[in-house]
Amino acid sequence: MSATPTLERERAASASEERALVLGLRRGEAEALGVAYDAHHEAVRRFARQLLADDDAAEDVVHDVFVRLPSASRRFEGRSSLRTFLVSITANVVRHTRRATARRLGAYERLHDEPREPGEDVEDARERRALVELMDRLLLRLPMDQRLVVVLCVVEDRTSTEVAEILAVPEGTVRTRLFHARKKLREWVDEEARS
DSSP states (O other): OOOOHHHHHHHHHHHHHHHHHHHHHHTTOHHHHHHHHHHHHHHHHHHHHHHHOOHHHHHHHHHHHHHHHHHHGGGOOSSSOHHHHHHHHHHHHHHTOHHHHHSOOOTTTHHHHSOOOTTOOHHHHHHHHHHHHHHHHHHHHSOHHHHHHHIIIIISOOOHHHHHHHHTSOHHHHHHHHHHHHHHHHHHHHHHHHO
16 A cells, blocks of 8 residues: 555655755754754664763753764765654764663663653562563663663664664574573573572
8 A cells, every 4th residue: 555645745844844954964954953953862862861860961962963963974875764863863972882881771761751650559669660670770781782682672662673773783693692581581580589
């Protein structure tokens, strides 16, 4: 089933706007950087926050990503969206920041903020919080490469193809890292349950 002509025109207009924005970034135009920031800073911040579990460190990453964007835009080939490209830059900034390895992973932090379901009792909420805290601790134990894959694939629900593009690794590497991360997490959960 093909898209309607109106939807196709909207997609074409959106793609054209993104190409113009990237050209402005490549020329170092402050206005283009402002437009990119307004459109994408929340996604970059959310992703950085999930990896770092620290608001200040996430803000540092957002700053670094958008400082790097004009020069990094020269490598943007248009095969993905600008947002996906920014997530890729964010992953690299986090990976190369020494401080990132010392921070807690907050991949499940958002569960703390979810509203309680009607009829959910205090004990259910307490058990859920305990599970979230356990997962935070266990995810922090994973190597950064596996942690990135877990956050991108499981928390952000991205495909292995998209994650491979973001991390600039083969898709098989993404699947292998995710397999090993899940295996470790299961083992650690079993250990916690026995103790």
